[in-house]
Amino acid sequence: MTATDTSSAEEFWEDRYNSSDRLFSGNPNSALIRETSAVTPGRALDLGCGEGADAVWLARQGWHVTAVDISPTALSRGAEHATAAGVADRIDWQQHDLAHSFPEGAFDLVSAHYLHSPREMPREEILRRAAEAVAPGGLLLIVGHAGWPSWSHDHDTEIHFPTPDEVLAALDLPEGRWEVLVKETYDTPMTDPDGRPATRPDNTLKLRRR
Template identity: 45%
Template sequence: MTTHEQSTAAFWDERYGATERVWSGEPNAVLVQEVADLAPGAALDVGSGEGGDAVWLAHRGWRVTAIDVSRVGLERVAARAQAEGVADRVTTVPVDLFAEAVPGEHDLVTMHFMQLPGADRPRLYRAVAGAVAPGGTLLIVGHDPEGMPPEAGQHHPADMFATAEEVVGELGDALEGWTVVVAERRGRDAVQPDGRPRFLYDAVLRARRPM
């Protein structure tokens, strides 16, 4: 299977449909760390998955547009938002980043662990950055190449992992005039699918667009 096939609606619909839950349901740790000092507004959650980040943001007063290639995943986002009483603050929109425009302008645009092929990253990152409103924040978090377990290569080629500095470089002049607040490798404790603990590094980019 190619890396592009792993980014299709068919792939993710099948993966979500095969199990009751794929992800933990908890918000990503870096999102919690980096959004704490931001006033709630309009947020775009890119690659929303099953909605852990989107619902967490909604509970904190954000109006969230959750986009994902998988309609099955988005159905889970909507169902969770309804169950937790924040459905009025979460809108789900199916979007294929490889073929469709990123919708709207938002005070916060957040994208976590969408491991993209290296050849496509600059174009897609720039499209995502273009959805940040003046004065808004872009938060991109991915797996840093440092310390990735050997088995990661079974699912993702090496070029799908980038450092924060590489992400800044790939965004290039799309960040002209922006303030790069954070561009760093950040460590965290994680748990492997078999339950064993592992220490991983995230590549964290937080940037603010000028007014």
């Protein structure tokens, strides 16, 4: 992808997903499991759901999930995963370009994992809209990359990965109406392209709407 590309965001992500039979592992994100396992299930919104691993895991825990992605291919794979897991009736798959449209309703959990894109995307605006979608007493969970993988040495040094404090400030939340439950940066274990152990710095921001 170069600066001269004129394809839409949907076309870009469709190309990414169609480049492989499966783009991701099919396993739920560890931060989601860590931060929501003890939470009473209700209505959840999964933003940028990809091939649906998080949505399926939430549905298995008893959540009713609205799973959103820009890519029809990703959503189709997610729906197949949900059917195979026996939770198809608990997940509503919706296509949205979050820069232009957003699912309706209020949710007990709004989850945004790795909502990054090499294409221009109004991430801060999307996350502010995500906060607005949290029902009173509900949770907002934002997980993002905090830096490059440990094996990466030839990358764009101008790309900035926001800290949890920067994400919180950009949300511009009303004073006194939210409680910060988790705000941390940590190393996530992974493997490099050659299959060797590696890490990538990530961060988590977990908030409760009062």
